[in-house]
Amino acid sequence: MSGEVRSSASTVPQGKAPSAEPPRPAPERVSPRERRLPYPIVLVLLGAALAGAVVVSLAVGSVSLPPTDVAAILVRQVVPGWSDPGWPATYDTIVLDVRLPRVLLAGIVGAGLSAVGTALQALVRNPLADPYLLGISSGASLGAVASLVSGIMVLGTLATPMVAAFVGSMITLVTVYALANSGGRMTTTRLVLAGVAVSYVLSALADLLLSTAADPHLLSSIRFWTLGSLAGAEWRTLPIPTTVVLLGLAALLWRAGSLNLLVAGEESAGTLGLDVHRFRTGMFVLVSLMTGAMVAVSGSIGFVGLMVPHAVRMLVGADHRRVLPTAALLGATFLIIADLAARTVAAPQEIQLGVLTALCGGPFFVWLLRRQARRERAVR
């Protein structure tokens, strides 16, 4: 067809701008792409920001360490014998054993939440989706709480809450999707309402379960964790969420083209070669697995999956092949910084990370909602 495309294109009158529609004010029509930084530069800058956030996060705390020493300690882990340790041996302990697991977990959870948010937004075709807003995090929490309170640990104390959290998030996601989709078109209102309603019911159930818990110590630690916190991070809790999130990211990246097609619409995606039903089922499982693994170690940290994908689309456009890696980098950086703030702003007290992200995310959500309403009015 190539030949035909070219020859017939030449018969189209050239050089005539489509003039039939009235011109609109210039600012609206500025190309979004022309304002953007080139993609590789975005990646390099974000990579540098992530490295900076890691080093600063490791340096700041109840004991402040010089960032250069922190950087040297990290490099020595990769290149043994690099630079002479001119710092006290306790620095190694503080950086590597105390702070690094928490910073790594913040990075993993930040990247994972952002990727999951991106995928969910494509799945429901609405930029107002996020694992927290859709109640999926609450479902995962409920699952994990149920396994902790009941004390049933068939798969060990680490994996059992995660599997329970996965089951909880999967059931919630399917329920919310069905509710929002019932009776035809999925609107923003219906989606958000379904998410909020389901989320309330699940949180109430989790509280009910907690009130039956006998051990007051367990109770307070669970309460703290359900609000979203990385305070429990240890080396031994890291491998499972890290593996799940990294494999999940790879899988999402592999199907990034299909996520693009979903945005085009269900029928269009079908006519462009995607088995929408099967793909969506697979994505539901993947997103639930990732959410379950993250919530089991960090509780419900809201709005990261809402804010990061949105910011990323402004940076690199809407192509998921670019959005996903960028969102992972930005999300990791964001949550590392947010967690740093959570443990330092009110030191020695710690603020829950989920509370902090909600403080940024809530207003952002309202802004998005207002903007969408304005656009919908403009269309009419």
Place this chain on the structure above:
Amino acid sequence: MSHHEVHPAELDIREVTHTAGDREVLSRVSLTAAPGEVVGVVGPNGAGKSTLLRTAYRQLRPTHGRVLLDGTDVFRTPRRSLARRLAALPQELPAEFELTAHDVAAMGRTPHRRRIGRDRLGDERIVTVSLEMVEMAELAHRSFDQLSGGEKQRVLIARALAQEPGMLVLDEPTNHLDMRHQFDVLALVRRLNVTTLAALHDLNLAARFCDRMCVLAAGEVAAIGTPAEVLTESLLSEVYGVRAEIGTHPRTGAPTVLFGN
């Protein structure tokens, strides 16, 4: 750019019936389109035009009957291979995700692309040419959400063209278009060497651009044939319930409906 020549496809809809609940939306509809032919589907609202098209682009499995593309049942063709042969324009818009016009048109290359890896240079050329064909190349990097309804429609047509199909299925492709672009789009379809099945609202446009027309009424074929054969005063009063005279266009010779109710 791909070096193969795309041949127009042959469509054969055989006795398709579709039942939704206990209502027969389509009853034993048969319709063919020879390679390169442009066939219009017309009829009042709710006659089953979209349903018929959806069975043709494999979105809706008919309760009875078959849809064959080049002799093969579309429901037995893997989706990706079908997408390289048949492009469709359903009546839906992409979600508001900061997509550019170019992003939307480039989706048309997806069935031709490997899952991982960079776009080939040829893909980019085809997307550009497709946008040029609908006169949207200059607006390629504008945000899709901020385009007018007509501009959006043309970008979606560019997406279908970027699939390099042998068969086009278009559901009301002239919706939201002003008169000039209605003409341009149908003239473009006419010029392409691609078999086309299009649901159209405007009888005069259909008569002007289609080789053959199929009139649907309440899920059944009321008439099928060349525009001159199909557009009769009795058919219009029977199917649409309007009184109209049929004239002949002084220049094109196409039958023209003159409403005089």
